[in-house]
Amino acid sequence: MTAIVAGLLTILGLVILTIGVYGVVRLPDVYTQLHAASKAGFLGVAALLAAAALQGGGAIVARAVLIVALLTVTTPVAAHVVARAAHRRGESLRTPGAVDES
């Protein structure tokens, strides 16, 4: 039973990661790519870690919890820092019809 759930979680993680990578390749500028990359990457990795924690012993569960907690704090900060650097260096919004109130 847990093996099936773990397999499903693994496949879910792969699907989310694939959508993230596809979004990065397809979208036109850094700001929109950030939506796909860091958040989808984080969710996909969290699903893969959950699959590992389901089947593993206490040591694996402890580390998986720690990594997910760490990523929850660091991914938004990393995304914000990339966006701020791009904005302050004047990288433009390349999507047609973009709204800019800055």
Place this chain on the structure above:
Amino acid sequence: MMRLVTGAAGLGIVYVLTLASTDPVDLAVGVLLGALLIGLLGRRMRLTPVGHGLPVLPRILWFVVFGAVVLADIVHGAWDVALRVMHLRPIERPGVVRVPIGERSERGIAVSALATTLSPGSVLVDIDRAAGDLLLHVIDASDPDAVRDRLQRFYDRYQRRVFP
């Protein structure tokens, strides 16, 4: 003092999780190391004092509600962004929107920024202190006023009672 104790306990738990051991000696060593680190470095990392005077118990209860709302926001945003990436919903007008800071304290700004950036579909780009605005990049900025309303409602309903 409160800060030292809670910080040391948190760092001790991180230490135990990294070692994945249930030995009380390890926990003691971790808490000791955490207290040492906070005693040495804590002063440098202090935000401006909060001074909200919220009662502790309702704050904990509201924190649970707050966490659940953020989680629901993450799931909803992930679904929306996934549909947009897979060509099922159009990406017409992404863009940078100004959201007023309002009554948020320094810590309130940090928590708001973390919550909005964690959910897919919105990223904090910069803070304009002079104008008192947060600059957010959202994936659907066709109606900037709706974005401002949504954040203000989120703050009024949930965040104000936990992190003002």
Place this chain on the structure above:
Amino acid sequence: MSAVVFYSATIWLAVLLGVVVIFLGRAGTTAQRILAIDLLTLILIGLLALAAQRDQRPYTLDTALALALLSFVATLAACRYYENRRPFS
């Protein structure tokens, strides 16, 4: 987990790694490159989680933990350098 799922998942993640590396080479701006490197380490953490799930060895996740910490600091330093032209202001 069955061997079929494990091997196909590993190969698929390796393909994704390759795609991101190609994107890294063709990216237009510096911020996009930093973003691609961040995504690369996230996929590597995913691969390590798969390996830990198969081998049942917790040490693999130690590597993932160190990688997550390192990539965060690396992203911060790279962005600061890009923004200010020096890593520490």
